[in-house]
Amino acid sequence: MIAVWTEIVGSQTIPSHISHWWAMCLFALLVSVALAGLTKRTPSERAKYVASCFLKFLAVGIAIGWLMYPFSH
């Protein structure tokens, strides 16, 4: 199984590059789900928390990106 995994990762079937945006979205989604599972109890509470936390992650990420924008020039 490990050999198969190594073959898959070593080949070009899975791209090892990802844009800033999609990396941030994936990170925000996975961490939001984990925090929802940790802090909320019912599925509806968890779903609301995931949506809220995910959007806040994106909002803060975009805000920090714009704050750093002047330093990139």
Place this chain on the structure above:
Amino acid sequence: MNNDKPIDGISPPDAQPPESAGNDSCAIERPSRGHVLAPFIAVAAWIVPGLGHLVLRRWGRALIFFLTVGGLAVTGFILRGNVFPPRAGDSFDTLGFLADAGSGIFYLLSRFLESIGPDVSRAAGDYGTRFIAAAGIVNLLSVFDAYEIALGRRTM
């Protein structure tokens, strides 16, 4: 799925003792089964993300932690993030090792899961480093959660 049910055989530490033992001054207080099992559950939760909750019959949380920790770690490996070795050169490397090691089995298998090695010369590799560290931190949170549940300090 009812998460309020106490775990079979594991009672919270503040549970009332049986009345028969109430006035017995010679009674020796023995640690509850939860206190005995809690360290083992914490180790299980660290080694395999979600296993501690699985032992405690918290199926939902077990699945959530396994998928999120696994998703973060595997994404980090695919992006060829850096995995910090145990013998660190400086304090930041030590912190990186502690964060990475939190992911348990994923850290132990990182040599095989990321056999082509890290590549932090690209931005994706740097993202991967953060993903792997986040996987460890999230799993450490799940370890503390499982430990608290086993002790009966956390009912939800």
